Amino acid sequence: MISIKNLGFRYEGGERNALSEINIDIAEGDFLGIIGSSGAGKSTLMYAVNGVIPHHFPGDFYGEVRINGLDTVDSPLEALAREAGSVFQDIDGQMVASVVEDELLFGLENFGIPKEEIEGRLEGALAAAGISGLRYREISSLSGGQKQKVAIAAITALRPPVIVLDEPTGELDPQSSRKIFEYLKELNEKHGITIIVVEQKIMLLCEFVKRLAVMDSGSLIRLGAVGEVLQAPEVLEKAGVNIPRVTTLGNRLKEKGLYSGDLPHDLPCAEAMMRKVLSEAGHA
Ligand SMILES: Nc1ncnc2c1ncn2[C@@H]1O[C@H](COP(=O)(O)OP(=O)(O)OP(=O)(O)O)[C@@H](O)[C@H]1O
Ligand SMILES: [Mg+2]
Incomplete structure (x- = not known):
């Protein structure tokens, strides 16, 4: 259109x-x-x-x-x-x-x-x-x-x-x-x-x-x-764009080897990520 x-x-x-x-x-x-x-x-x-x-x-x-x-x-x-x-x-x-x-x-x-x-x-x-x-x-x-x-x-x-x-x-x-x-x-x-x-x-x-x-x-x-666009947070940061804090959190967990899935872009996705991280760490 x-x-x-x-x-x-x-x-x-x-x-x-x-x-x-x-x-x-x-x-x-x-x-x-x-x-x-x-x-x-x-x-x-x-x-x-x-x-x-x-x-x-x-x-x-x-x-x-x-x-x-x-x-x-x-x-x-x-x-x-x-x-x-x-x-x-x-x-x-x-x-x-x-x-x-x-x-x-x-x-x-x-x-x-x-x-x-x-x-x-x-x-x-x-x-x-x-x-x-x-x-x-x-x-x-x-x-x-x-x-x-x-x-x-x-x-x-x-x-x-x-x-x-x-x-x-x-x-x-x-x-x-x-x-x-x-x-x-x-x-x-x-x-x-x-x-x-x-x-x-x-x-x-x-x-x-x-x-x-x-x-x-x-x-x-x-x-x-x-969700797709936020998978490359470094591209957004280079363009001077703030990224959601939940995405940054996901990226940090990834860098530390604690998480390997898609980066979250909203609270429900962040919750799912945390459940995964905790269950893999044996806390849930
Ligand atoms: N009326 C104008 N005459 C000449 N140059 C302009 C005019 N309006 C905008 N520009 C230039 O065009 C470029 C893009 O400006 P634009 O206003 O589209 O950016 P923007 O992404 O909306 O920025 P902002 O977040 O500050 O609103 C800038 O380099 C700006 O200086
Ligand atoms: Mg503008």
């Missing part, structure tokens, strides 16, 4: 390519997490998926990005926005209304959602983002984290086929971050929405996403199932 072929991009005046030779196919219903150090090209890749590149940022664009068959270079942004809704890293630049409720209504009306469905979608999205109490608040009076939740609610209320989120929990506490990921998971599983999310909180990402893409200096250096 999303196909990225030999994608390269250099911002106008940029010294080097922000993206080089990126190839990714993203099937309908995928939940893809993207990690990489600062400047690796994560936001640029998100802009290429939703068409902001090349429509808004001038530069040299190579290769091809198609979303549901639409070529992002030839298709107008309005058409692309129907296929992929975006939550940008720069939240302030994204808001169009001054009151929270209007921010959601703007999208719902523009998308032509039937009138009788609008209230339900609006209430549902506010509740899922944990901001029902902010419905009538001025957006300018909100904290960064509250604005992030408004942006997420405004896009998820539209239920486009694809949702692209660039560090959506950057300003949120751990509990709110988890709640947002649980909501994304529900949208992915119940409504079949394809989710692409850039996220620094690696443990959270590894717990929720199906696949992980790792970027370094504008290149895609790894792409695969979460």
